[in-house]
Amino acid sequence: MQITALAVFCGSKTGLNPKFIEEAAALGQLLAEKKITLIYGGGNRGIMAAVANAALEKEGKVIGIIPKVLLEWEAQHTGISELIIAEDMHSRKKMLYEKADAAIILPGGFGTLDEFFEMLTWNQLSIHDKRIFILNTDGFYDHLIAHHEKMWKEDFLYDVPANRIKVVNNVSELVPLI
Secondary structure, eight states: OOOOOEEEEEOOOOOOHHHHHHHHHHHHHHHHHOEEEEEEEOOSSHHHHHHHHHHHHTOOEEEEEGGGGTTTTTBSSSSSEEEEEEEEHHHHHHHHHHHEEEEESSSHHHHHHHHHHHHHHHHHTOOOEEEEEEEEETTTTTHHHHHHHHHHTTTSSSSHHHHHEESSSSSHHHGGGG
């Protein structure tokens, strides 16, 4: 399946490792070069800003979806191609999933994991069949990946995690997959 729009779930903070920002920028540039629309949370801070601004610098299309409650807190990005204001977090997530052909998670906090797990759960329940990637920059998600394997080994999953999630360690590994 051809990916024309990719949902990116990531932090509204930068984190401590400069590689997080470097890989986010590399992803934004790649999406713009491949003419893949970036769909993301609409913020202008942290890793969110890095991926969006890198795509914009290469004249990529960037659609942000932000709920009303986060307008001031996340400092919405006013320079993107389109900013959609969602009524609430649930509406935001649904719109993110509907507008994208696939999703990728970059380093982030609880919100990033919430979006990832909801999309993964919907995939498992056959609500959608969109591809899901983890950008495991500098091993950020090693523990999460190990936990997925633990859930599989303990018979809590219906499918091998690798059948639903593709893990890449850097943006260059993503290139042949999109």
